[in-house]
Amino acid sequence: MPELPEVEAARRAVEENCVGKKIKKCIVADDSKVIDAVSRSDFEASVLGKLIVAAHRKGKNMWLQLDSPPFPSFQFGMAGAVYIKGVAVTKYKRSAVKDEDEWPSKYSKFFIELDDGLELSFTDKRRFAKVRLLEDPTSVPPVSELGPDALFEQMTLEKFTESLHKRKTEIKALLLDQSYISGIGNWVADEVLYQARIHPRQAASSLSDASCSTLYKCIKEVIHLAVEVDADCSRFPLEWLFHFRWGKKPGKISGKKIDFITAGGRTTAYVPELQKLSGSVDIKETGKTKTQASKKVSTADDTETPTDSKEGDLGSVKSKKGAKAGAKGRKPAKKKKPEESDEDNDSDSGTDCDTDQVVKKNPGIVTNRKQVGEEKLSKKRVQSNQTGRSSKRKAK
Numbered sequence: 001m002p003e004l005p006e007v008e009a010a011r012r013a014v015e016e017n018c019v020g021k022k023i024k025k026c027i028v029a030d031d032s033k034v035i036d037a038v039s040r041s042d043f044e045a046s047v048l049g050k051l052i053v054a055a056h057r058k059g060k061n062m063w064l065q066l067d068s069p070p071f072p073s074f075q076f077g078m079a080g081a082v083y084i085k086g087v088a089v090t091k092y093k094r095s096a097v098k099d100e101d102e103w104p105s106k107y108s109k110f111f112i113e114l115d116d117g118l119e120l121s122f123t124d125k126r127r128f129a130k131v132r133l134l135e136d137p138t139s140v141p142p143v144s145e146l147g148p149d150a151l152f153e154q155m156t157l158e159k160f161t162e163s164l165h166k167r168k169t170e171i172k173a174l175l176l177d178q179s180y181i182s183g184i185g186n187w188v189a190d191e192v193l194y195q196a197r198i199h200p201r202q203a204a205s206s207l208s209d210a211s212c213s214t215l216y217k218c219i220k221e222v223i224h225l226a227v228e229v230d231a232d233c234s235r236f237p238l239e240w241l242f243h244f245r246w247g248k249k250p251g252k253i254s255g256k257k258i259d260f261i262t263a264g265g266r267t268t269a270y271v272p273e274l275q276k277l278s279g280s281v282d283i284k285e286t287g288k289t290k291t292q293a294s295k296k297v298s299t300a301d302d303t304e305t306p307t308d309s310k311e312g313d314l315g316s317v318k319s320k321k322g323a324k325a326g327a328k329g330r331k332p333a334k335k336k337k338p339e340e341s342d343e344d345n346d347s348d349s350g351t352d353c354d355t356d357q358v359v360k361k362n363p364g365i366v367t368n369r370k371q372v373g374e375e376k377l378s379k380k381r382v383q384s385n386q387t388g389r390s391s392k393r394k395a396k
């Protein structure tokens with residue numbers, strides 16, 4: 001999903017190509033889930049003929065400053081993206097719109113044509129973004145509720161260390177909290193914790209001064225480097241965890257195993273050999289608790305859906321059909337895990353409908369294939385016997 005580096009790349013592209021130009025045409029999508037609290041016609045009328053004065057960003061939010069308010073504001077959510085026709089704007093790891101697609105995309109939520117013919121579109125395939133029209137974006141949520149921006153407003157090391165020592169929260173959950181630091185999302189959090197050699201579920205208050213200092217340095221370096229290359233992941237250092245963390249597939253980095261757990265309500269990649277959990281916290285490294293698997297997680301930026309729907313329902317239907325009265329629980333048959341598409345990994349604060357949490361079925365009530373097979377075989381024998389008796393009666 002778009003995090004600080006990706007949104008900053010979009011802001012810079014707008015700043016370089018659109019500032020100083022007037023909006024000649026505007027088309028706003030008829031989508032009340034994304035276009036928040038304003039009618040399509042009012043939105044379009046409010047920006048037509050206005051001059052774009054500046055492009056601003058805080059955390060994962062961007063807004064256009066016009067020559068007079070109100071201003072268009074964009075909360076990128078899970079798949080929000082800015083495209084400028086004829087201009088190379090950095091694409092995300094899982095870009096929803098391809099170069100060969102129609103223009104503007106069918107996923108466009110806000111489209112403008114400028115007085116020199118340049119065209120800009122904000123798209124959102126998954127509809128978890130929010131496009132607003134605001135008099136002062138900095139004075140109202142979500143921007144007013146954000147913590148210091150990880151790029152423009154980084155805390156001093158002393159303040160950062162002091163704030164960590166006051167928090168008993170798991171360190172990854174804290175980094176994802178947009179009211180604490182804004183702009184850090186799932187991949188950035190995984191990256192900085194890997195580079196700092198800190199376990200994602202380590203309590204923030206338990207970190208040593210040295211670990212706090214290392215983490216502070218890693219946050220600064222990762223954010224600045226990603227922004228310098230306009231969030232073009234092909235230009236990220238080859239030794240970054242970023243290149244190995246997608247799809248939750250087994251892998252190695254520098255010869256060391258990558259594992260996946262849930263931390264901060266999010267699927268988390270880490271390297272157990274380098275990121276060790278210290279203290280007396282009892283953590284299951286390879287599984288998720290039932291509470292984590294089924295509950296809806298919310299941080300400050302987007303929204304995640306609980307993931308206890310289709311697969312869980314399918315399991316309960318099977319158990320009702322196949323379970324015998326008084327039968328002892330058997331281990332569920334192993335299912336081949338489908339490959340992940342660009343629809344299902346990473347999200348973040350408020351978790352943007354991330355479907356990376358899997359509900360565990362209760363082994364005690366799931367019927368295995370052998371049991372189902374025995375019942376089918378039994379039914380066939382009964383049907384065969386009945387057919388035989390019927391034939392004998394007709395012969396008589």
